[in-house]
Each structure stands twice: as C-alpha cells, then as structure tokens.
Amino acid sequence: MSEFLLKPRICFGQDALSALRDVSAHQALLVTDQAMVKFGLAARVTEILGERGIALQIWDDVVADPDIATVVRGMKLMDSRYPDLVVALGGGSVIDAAKAVIFALAQTRPDAGRQRPCFVAIPTTSGTGSEVTSFSVVKAHAEKLVLVDPSLLPDIAILDPTLVASVPPSITADTGMDVLCHALEAYVSRAASDFTDALAEKVVQQVFRYLPTCWRNGQDLQAREKMHNASCMAGMAFTNASLGITHSLAHALGGVFRVPHGRANALLMAQVVAWNADYQGQCDTEAAHKYAHLARLLSLPASTAREGVTSLLVAIEALKDEMTLPAGIHGTGVDGEAFERRLAEMVGQALRDSCTPTNPRTPDAQALTELYRQAWSG
Numbered sequence: 001m002s003e004f005l006l007k008p009r010i011c012f013g014q015d016a017l018s019a020l021r022d023v024s025a026h027q028a029l030l031v032t033d034q035a036m037v038k039f040g041l042a043a044r045v046t047e048i049l050g051e052r053g054i055a056l057q058i059w060d061d062v063v064a065d066p067d068i069a070t071v072v073r074g075m076k077l078m079d080s081r082y083p084d085l086v087v088a089l090g091g092g093s094v095i096d097a098a099k100a101v102i103f104a105l106a107q108t109r110p111d112a113g114r115q116r117p118c119f120v121a122i123p124t125t126s127g128t129g130s131e132v133t134s135f136s137v138v139k140a141h142a143e144k145l146v147l148v149d150p151s152l153l154p155d156i157a158i159l160d161p162t163l164v165a166s167v168p169p170s171i172t173a174d175t176g177m178d179v180l181c182h183a184l185e186a187y188v189s190r191a192a193s194d195f196t197d198a199l200a201e202k203v204v205q206q207v208f209r210y211l212p213t214c215w216r217n218g219q220d221l222q223a224r225e226k227m228h229n230a231s232c233m234a235g236m237a238f239t240n241a242s243l244g245i246t247h248s249l250a251h252a253l254g255g256v257f258r259v260p261h262g263r264a265n266a267l268l269m270a271q272v273v274a275w276n277a278d279y280q281g282q283c284d285t286e287a288a289h290k291y292a293h294l295a296r297l298l299s300l301p302a303s304t305a306r307e308g309v310t311s312l313l314v315a316i317e318a319l320k321d322e323m324t325l326p327a328g329i330h331g332t333g334v335d336g337e338a339f340e341r342r343l344a345e346m347v348g349q350a351l352r353d354s355c356t357p358t359n360p361r362t363p364d365a366q367a368l369t370e371l372y373r374q375a376w377s378g
C-alpha cells in the first residue's frame with residue numbers, strides 16, 4: 001500500500017494574504033525575521049490581525065538555518081502566552097523554526113492540556129515548500145537534523161507572490177535551484193508515485209521557464225507567482241516521495257560551512273544526477289530514463305537515455321550560469337583545506353541523513369566523498 005497525503009488548505013494568488021481575514025483566534029504568535037520587518041511584510045500581517053481584534057505577540061528575530069537554541073527561545077516565548085494561532089511569515093528558516101517550536105512544546109508539555117494552535121504558513125521565498133511539508137530542518141552544532149512528522153504540517157498555506165517581490169537576485173537564484181532540486185529528487189526517489197511524478201514534471205517545466213525571469217526582474221509578479229506555485233508543488237511532491245543525496249550532501253555542507261541551503265543543492269545537483277544515471281557507465285538506470293523524460297518535456301534532445309541526461313545536465317549548468325551562480329563549491333568562499341579536513345565528517349552526516357534511503361542508488365562513503373570532490377570544482 002502507498003499513500004499520498006494532502007494537507008494543508010492552500011490559498012494562492014496576488015491577493016492570497018487576504019485569506020488571513022478568515023482565520024478566527026484570540027491570541028496569535030507571529031513568527032518572522034528582520035527582513036520581513038524591513039520590507040514591510042510583517043506590517044501587512046499585523047495590520048490584518050489587528051483589524052480582526054486578535055491579540056498579538058511578535059517573535060521577529062529568527063535567523064537563517066535555525067538551531068536548537070532558537071527553538072528553545074521560541075518555546076519559552078510561546079509558553080508564556082500560549083496562542084491559539086501561530087502565523088509563520090518568512091522563508092524556510094522561519095517556517096521551520098515555527099514548526100519545531102509547536103512540535104517541541106507539544107512533546108515536552110503534553111500535560112498542559114492545550115490544543116495545538118491553528119498554524120498558518122506564509123512563505124516569502126519560493127524555495128523550500130516548507131509550507132506544505134511534514135519536515136523541519138534544525139541545526140544542532142554543525143549538523144542539520146531533519147525532523148519528520150505529519151503533525152508539522154501547517155493547517156493553511158498562503159502563497160502570495162507579492163510577498164516574494166523583494167527577494168534579491170542571489171536568494172532568488174539559490175531558492176529557485178532548491179525548487180528544481182526538490183522536483184528532481186522526488187521524481188527519481190524510491191518512494192516516487194504517479195501523484196508525485198505529475199507534480200515534479202510540472203515543477204521542472206515551470207522552473208526552467210520562469211526562474212530566469214524572476215532572477216532578472218523580481219517585480220514580475222506573473223513569473224513570481226509561477227515560481228511560488230512551483231515551490232509549493234515541489235513541496236507536495238517531496239513531502240510524499242522524500243528526497244535524495246543531493247539534499248543529504250547539501251545539509252552537511254550547510255551545517256559545517258554555512259553554505260545557504262539552495263546554493264548547496266545547486267552546486268551538488270548535477271553531480272548527483274550524473275551518478276544516479278550511471279553516466280560514466282551504461283547510463284541505463286531507471287533514474288537515467290526518468291531524467292531523459294524530463295529532458296523531452298523541456299523539448300531538449302533525448303532520443304536515448306544518455307542524450308537526455310546530457311541535455312538535462314547542460315540545461316542545469318546553463319541555468320546556474322545565467323544566474324551567475326558559482327560553478328562549484330570552491331566559488332562559495334569555503335576554504336579548500338578546511339573542506340578536505342572536514343570531508344569525512346560531512347560524508348558521515350550525509351550517510352545518516354534521512355534523505356539518503358530514498359535515493360535511487362545506494363551510496364557508500366567513497367561515492368559521497370567523490371561526489372563532494374567533483375562538486376568542489378564543478
């Protein structure tokens with residue numbers, strides 16, 4: 001038996017934020033960060049909640065890649081004035097912090113007899129899909145841990161592209177490549193299904209069509225909307241199909257060297273596609289044929305699996321180039337000696353990462369070491 005879980009309610013489009021007007025509550029907690037305050041996005045949310053007469057507590061200093069200390073801080077805050085509504089407004093970091101806080105409080109204070117608050121996720125990057133996933137990524141020291149539990153799923157996801165217009169080009173590129181990586185990994189995952197394949201195929205087409213426009217002109221709301229929807233659809237795919245070793249390697253790289261999540265995926269993705277396809281060998285794996293199918297959907301040459309994989313690899317590199325992303329990890333400022341010194345630690349983390357078991361090809365330490373070294377130079 002297989003399963004495809006559908007949650008939350010998704011409100012989308014240029015006026016989607018108005019869906020917040022339908023939510024009833026007495027006491028809300030807004031989880032957000034300083035960028036949301038600076039760009040006036042937090043004010044748009046507080047205004048709506050204020051009009052509804054909902055008492056509001058604001059936690060507005062969540063930092064990128066939240067760690068355990070951040071979660072503990074959030075738990076104390078939420079415990080002090082327990083809300084019946086939590087609104088997370090921000091990128092994946094903010095949404096994951098809110099998820100982890102709600103989850104941890106329910107685990108550590110089950111006796112409090114409190115009802116889980118209504119949880120509304122409002123993504124302001126088009127990247128993680130966290131608004132529809134049962135995952136939360138939290139850093140513990142230099143390791144990114146992936147919490148997986150259905151109770152982490154928000155109740156309502158609000159996809160309003162006007163909230164993404166302020167994302168600068170470099171973050172648009174990183175997060176957009178994250179979307180592509182989610183789709184590619186869900187598509188060839190051991191847990192892929194007809195349902196997740198349909199979503200992943202649509203996402204790959206939308207990313208190649210609209211991401212460059214978003215990067216060139218962040219104010220193009222039509223392109224922003226397409227990427228925002230693609231990000232969410234990719235989340236729907238991978239929360240059901242899980243991911244693969246691009247993510248395992250990226251989590252470890254981001255945990256040890258603080259490379260932004262989407263960028264880490266962008267720099268590892270092509271190497272993993274080639275490895276999953278057995279590109280240096282027969283190039284006849286199931287993954288190779290699925291990649292070739294994606295190339296066909298993109299109207300790229302793919303008369304054989306090898307030609308299709310080649311086309312997809314060229315297209316990924318061209319997309320990175322167009323958005324001036326570095327070719328390899330060496331271009332991110334990570335020190336070469338430190339990279340070699342901490343390689344075994346990263347490989348160990350990647351091997352035990354919860355995304356590894358669903359990768360179509362089972363890696364060992366040697367394979368992961370080689371993939372990191374290839375991605376170093378790009």
Ligand code: NAD
Nearest residue numbers: 035064065091092093124125128130133135137166167261
């Ligand atoms: P992010 O949330 O870390 O945000 C990156 C930067 O963009 C931050 O400085 C933020 O303030 C800024 N920003 C966000 N929205 C903005 C806007 N509208 N205008 C201007 N600046 C804005 O980046 P992300 O890629 O969205 O999230 C990454 C985190 O999510 C990582 O920790 C990653 O591991 C995790 N993640 C979670 C899931 C999941 O399913 N839960 C999936 C993938 C990744």
